[in-house]
Amino acid sequence: xKAVVKPVSEVxxxxxxxxxxxxxxxxTVSRVLRGTQPVAPATEERVxxxxxxxxxxxxxxxxxxxxRKHAANGIVFPDLSGPFYTxxxxxxxxxxxxxxxxxxxxxxxxxxxxxxxxxxxxDRVDGMVLFGRTVSDDVVQEVAxxxxxxxxxxxxxxxxxDVINTENERSAxxxxxHLLDHGHRRVVYLGDPxxxxxxxxxxxxxxxxxxxxxxxxxxxxCGADESAGRATAKELLRSRTRPDALVCFNDExxxxxxxxxxxxxxxxxxDVAITGWDDVMAARFARPALTTVRQPMRELGAQxxxxxxxxxxxxxxxxxHRVLPTEVLIRDSCGGHRT
Amino acid sequence: xKAVVKPVSEVxxxxxxxxxxxxxxxxTVSRVLRGTQPVAPATEERVxxxxxxxxxxxxxxxxxxxxRKHAANGIVFPDLSGPFYTxxxxxxxxxxxxxxxxxxxxxxxxxxxxxxxxxxxxDRVDGMVLFGRTVSDDVVQEVAxxxxxxxxxxxxxxxxxDVINTENERSAxxxxxHLLDHGHRRVVYLGDPxxxxxxxxxxxxxxxxxxxxxxxxxxxxCGADESAGRATAKELLRSRTRPDALVCFNDExxxxxxxxxxxxxxxxxxDVAITGWDDVMAARFARPALTTVRQPMRELGAQxxxxxxxxxxxxxxxxxHRVLPTEVLIRDSCGGHRT
DNA sequence: TTGTACGCGTTATCAC
DNA sequence: GTGATAACGCGTACAA
Numbered sequence: 001x002k003a004v005v006k007p008v009s010e011v012x013x014x015x016x017x018x019x020x021x022x023x024x025x026x027x028t029v030s031r032v033l034r035g036t037q038p039v040a041p042a043t044e045e046r047v048x049x050x051x052x053x054x055x056x057x058x059x060x061x062x063x064x065x066x067x068r069k070h071a072a073n074g075i076v077f078p079d080l081s082g083p084f085y086t087x088x089x090x091x092x093x094x095x096x097x098x099x100x101x102x103x104x105x106x107x108x109x110x111x112x113x114x115x116x117x118x119x120x121x122x123d124r125v126d127g128m129v130l131f132g133r134t135v136s137d138d139v140v141q142e143v144a145x146x147x148x149x150x151x152x153x154x155x156x157x158x159x160x161x162d163v164i165n166t167e168n169e170r171s172a173x174x175x176x177x178h179l180l181d182h183g184h185r186r187v188v189y190l191g192d193p194x195x196x197x198x199x200x201x202x203x204x205x206x207x208x209x210x211x212x213x214x215x216x217x218x219x220x221x222c223g224a225d226e227s228a229g230r231a232t233a234k235e236l237l238r239s240r241t242r243p244d245a246l247v248c249f250n251d252e253x254x255x256x257x258x259x260x261x262x263x264x265x266x267x268x269x270x271d272v273a274i275t276g277w278d279d280v281m282a283a284r285f286a287r288p289a290l291t292t293v294r295q296p297m298r299e300l301g302a303q304x305x306x307x308x309x310x311x312x313x314x315x316x317x318x319x320x321h322r323v324l325p326t327e328v329l330i331r332d333s334c335g336g337h338r339t
Numbered sequence: 340x341k342a343v344v345k346p347v348s349e350v351x352x353x354x355x356x357x358x359x360x361x362x363x364x365x366x367t368v369s370r371v372l373r374g375t376q377p378v379a380p381a382t383e384e385r386v387x388x389x390x391x392x393x394x395x396x397x398x399x400x401x402x403x404x405x406x407r408k409h410a411a412n413g414i415v416f417p418d419l420s421g422p423f424y425t426x427x428x429x430x431x432x433x434x435x436x437x438x439x440x441x442x443x444x445x446x447x448x449x450x451x452x453x454x455x456x457x458x459x460x461x462d463r464v465d466g467m468v469l470f471g472r473t474v475s476d477d478v479v480q481e482v483a484x485x486x487x488x489x490x491x492x493x494x495x496x497x498x499x500x501d502v503i504n505t506e507n508e509r510s511a512x513x514x515x516x517h518l519l520d521h522g523h524r525r526v527v528y529l530g531d532p533x534x535x536x537x538x539x540x541x542x543x544x545x546x547x548x549x550x551x552x553x554x555x556x557x558x559x560x561c562g563a564d565e566s567a568g569r570a571t572a573k574e575l576l577r578s579r580t581r582p583d584a585l586v587c588f589n590d591e592x593x594x595x596x597x598x599x600x601x602x603x604x605x606x607x608x609x610d611v612a613i614t615g616w617d618d619v620m621a622a623r624f625a626r627p628a629l630t631t632v633r634q635p636m637r638e639l640g641a642q643x644x645x646x647x648x649x650x651x652x653x654x655x656x657x658x659x660h661r662v663l664p665t666e667v668l669i670r671d672s673c674g675g676h677r678t
Numbered sequence: 679t680t681g682t683a684c685g686c687g688t689t690a691t692c693a694c
Numbered sequence: 695g696t697g698a699t700a701a702c703g704c705g706t707a708c709a710a
Contacts (some may be wrong), residue, residue, distance in 0.1 A: 012485075014687060025697045030689060040695060060462045061404045062687025065702050072443070072463070080429050082620075086419050093446050097456065102463055103443050104411070107432050117436065123399045124411070124441055146351075255624055281421075282621035285594055302566065353703060364681045369705060376706095379679060401703030404686050 013054035015062075022050035022330035033058065062172040072102040073308055074121045074128035076135070079109045081225075082252060084278050084297055085131070088153065091301025092129060099309050101126070108134045115139045122148045127308040129153055129301075132196045151304045156197050162307045162320040168198055171326045172205025175275055175293065176247060178328070180213050182335055184245040184273055184284040188218040188234055190257065192247030194222070199249050204278065224249055237264050237272065241281050244272055245334070251276035251283045251292055258286060258333065265308025288332030295326050352393035354401075358397070361389035370499055399426065411441040412647055413460045413467035415474070418448045421591060423617050423636060424470070427492065430640025431468060438648050440465070445660075447473045461487045466647040468492055468640075471535045488650035490643045490659075494536050501646045501659040505634040507537055510665045511544025511591045514614055514632065515586060517667070519552050521674055523584040523612055527557040529571055529596065530588030534563070538588050541616065545586050563588055568595025576603050576611065590615035590622045590631055597625060597672065612673040627671030634665050 019026040020032065024043060031037045032047040039047070050056070064070055072095050077085045093103045106121050108114040118135050121128065122143045130140060132155030144150050144160040149160040179187055187210060193200040203219060210217045222232040229248060236243055237260060248254035254276030258268045268274050269288040276283055276292040283290035310316035347661055358365040370376045371386040378386070389395070402562050412435050416424045432442045445460050447453040457474050460467065469479060471494030483489050483499040490501040503536045518526055526549060532539040542558060549556045563570040575582055576599060587593035593615030608627040614633060615622055615631040621631035624640045642661065649655035659664060 015689095016687085026688080027690080027698080028696060031696090034689085038690090038695070043695080057462060059687050061400075061407065061409070062702095063689080065400045065404045065686085065704090066688035066690080069399070080420070080425050083420070086425050089444070090419050090446060090448075093444055095578075097445070097450075102443050102445075102460065105428070105432060105444055106436075107429060111428075111436075121441065123396060225531075252620075255704065258624075280621075281591075281594075281619065282624040285597075285621040286624040287626040354705095355703085364705075366682080367680060370680090373705085377679070382679080384703080398703050401686095403704080404688090404703075405705040407686065 004309050006284035013056045015058065017054055018047065018056045021054065022046040031234045070126050071100060072104055072125045073305065074104045074106060074125040076106045076108060076118055076121065076128060077131045078133040080107060080334060082278065083280050087297035088301040089127060091298035092305045095305035113249040118143065122146055129159065129304045129308065131155065132198065137250045149308055151307050153300065153304055154196065157321060162168060162311065163322065164300060164303055164307065164322045166300060168201030169205035171293045171328050172202040173209045175328050176206045176209035179245045179273055179334060180209065186214065186241065186243045187245040188236060188243040189222050189234045189247045190222040190253055192221050202249060218243065219269045222249065222253060224253060226252045226256035229253030230260045233257035234264065237261060237266060246272060246274045248274065248276050251278045251280040251290060254290055255282055255286060269335055270331045275334050279329060284295055291331045291334040292329050293326050294329055296324050300324055352395045354397065356393055357386065357389045357395045360393065361385040409463060409465050410439060411443055411464045413443045413445060413464040414546065415445045415447060415457055415460065415467065416470045417472040419446060422619050423616065425495050426636035427640040430459060430637030431644045434641040434644035457482065461485055465651045468643045468647065470494065471537065488647055490646050492639065492643055496660060503639060503642055503646065503661045503663065505639060505663045506665045507540030508544035510632045511541040512548045514667050515545045515548035517669065518584045518612055518673060519548065524556065525580065525582045526584040526586060527575060527582040528560055528586045529559050529561040529568060529592055532561050541588060557582065561588065561592060563592060565591045565595035568592030569599045572596035572599035573603065576600060576605060585611060585613045587613065587615050590617045590619040590629060593629055594621055608674055609671045614673050618668060630670045630673040631668050632665050633668055635663050639663055
């Protein structure tokens with residue numbers, strides 16, 4: 001009778017099995033595998049053969065406990081819809097992987113126990129990135145207090161954390177000036193400055209430009225998604241004092257606003273200027289194409305991962321506070337440049 | 340002199356510290372915390388107080404080693420651009436979180452060491468989801484052989500794995516029939532059937548409908564992104580035998596094709612029908628709006644997580660092979676229903 | 679109901 | 695250059 005192929009799920013070999021087979025101590029096996037101390041060539045040879053024969057792979061569990069490190073980073077975001085968070089996560093993962101660290105994700109959307117989840121994530125990683133709109137500063141502090149390095153993205157500083165943001169005020173101001181220069185008179189900002197630091201920064205920029213031009217500063221509190229934008233814009237555009245320019249918190253809101261305009265028989269770009277933020281794919285394909293602001297999303301993620309690494313390895317002691325530049329993209333939705 | 344607030348990053352307490360303070364054994368502390376065995380109310384009270392006083396939180400490292408479980412799932416995707424992978428990941432994370440498991444992500448894009456990375460991910464998780472277009476079947480087999488449950492998404496079955504797909508052929512066939520019914524004669528599929536099971540399935544559906552109608556079956560091998568779609572479509576639409584319908588592998592390709600048509604002075608929807616797949620946001624906002632096929636993305640992710648859980652906990656022994664339904668969304672890009 | 683003692687798989691510190 | 699051996703922090707049979 002022919003020998004049956006061994007069921008593949010044998011018990012995985014341990015470092016002891018390897019040691020025994022190679023006639024050395026577990027310590028020596030470890031030394032060979034990690035290259036942490038010189039080992040005699042002949043011994044090394046024996047060890048390597050045993051490792052291969054037994055298909056030995058060090059248990060991450062054991063390694064982690066011994067090193068007291070997870071070799072993993074976390075990232076906490078409110079959602080993943082739209083390219084913004086997605087691209088940041090991608091940049092983050094790529095950089096983390098380059099440095100040999102895994103990435104744990106956590107979405108807080110629709111989650112009552114977000115704080116708990118973040119705290120629990122904190123003890124599975126060596127460091128984590130936290131976006132705005134996820135958990136309160138208390139929780140951030142608590143995490144930082146456990147000794148887990150934290151990098152904040154798109155939110156104001158919390159003591160003991162690194163912060164990386166993208167530029168908001170300046171671009172928003174520039175965008176608004178452009179609108180004013182091209183003859184728009186009644187500019188309204190659609191967003192909620194109390195909801196996030198980004199929303200506040202953008203409003204500050206809009207506000208500044210309007211002030212300079214001695215225009216009234218209008219703001220319509222608005223959620224951050226398409227349906228909120230559509231509803232808010234509809235109301236505004238139906239009012240007697242119809243705005244001729246809508247500066248929206250992001251592209252979703254702006255695209256919703258475009259829909260609202262069309263539904264009211266108004267032509268975006270001609271009858272009402274509309275601008276967004278993020279340069280999502282749909283912004284390019286909408287007609288008219290959406291004027292928006294592009295952020296260096298990948299770069300944001302990559303820098304966050306790098307900053308985390310520096311703190312985890314102890315390469316850096318002080319805290320970072322960085323602001324990445326953004327770029328205004330003028331397209332057709334803000335009017336035909338009717339100077 | 341007033342006592343200074345203790346520096347927050349003290350050495351975290353261990354279960355032994357708690358035991359000592361509560362005058363019990365570490366075992367009892369464990370019992371209280373895990374609720375695994377009854378403990379006298381008075382004892383429990385003492386333990387809980389000690390836990391609170393010391394701010395004790397069990398080390399995941401210790402727990403994991405003792406339980407020999409990671410309490411974590413992995414998910415491997417080729418990329419995260421576009422809403423497809425993103426939404427699947429989100430559905431996956433949500434379901435995993437509900438079941439108390441963390442999620443590790445791994446992107447294989449632009450990665451020479453993808454196989455290595457996947458193997459290494461395999462020993463940080465209790466199970467993982469693998470998308471098509473990530474690693475070869477060999478690697479999948481290798482992972483499965485280590486005893487880590489694997490669920491495959493959007494790729495053909497590999498022995499020993501669960502598989503969940505979304506329906507391709509039927510919807511593609513339906514879509515193509517619609518085009519034929521509405522007078523389109525020269526239908527070309529833009530995609531690469533050798534690149535993924537999804538691409539192959541969609542081509543099969545298109546092919547079938549064309550065959551039924553005794554039409555010639557045209558296919559133009561094409562990458563899966565916007566620029567590939569644009570280039571391929573441009574070439575096709577410039578040829579003497581210009582197609583009057585382009586069935587594209589996904590929305591990115593289709594949107595690229597729309598761009599190409601416009602650049603050549605052709606009106607998508609009127610001069611040439613164009614269809615996509617995935618129903619990305621831009622599909623709704625393009626003009627004309629893009630006819631496409633919607634997949635239950637969240638559901639796909641959620642089911643994958645559930646399937647994994649069943650295998651990890653041993654609730655299920657056999658393997659699953661499931662196909663989720665998709666929905667054709669007829670919009671303006673495939674012509675004005677000029678029956 | 680509670681405690682003892684060992685196992686989990688490595689790494690690292692000493693001796694030799 | 696190599697081998698014992700002690701952490702690492704927890705879970706859990708087994709015993710009491």
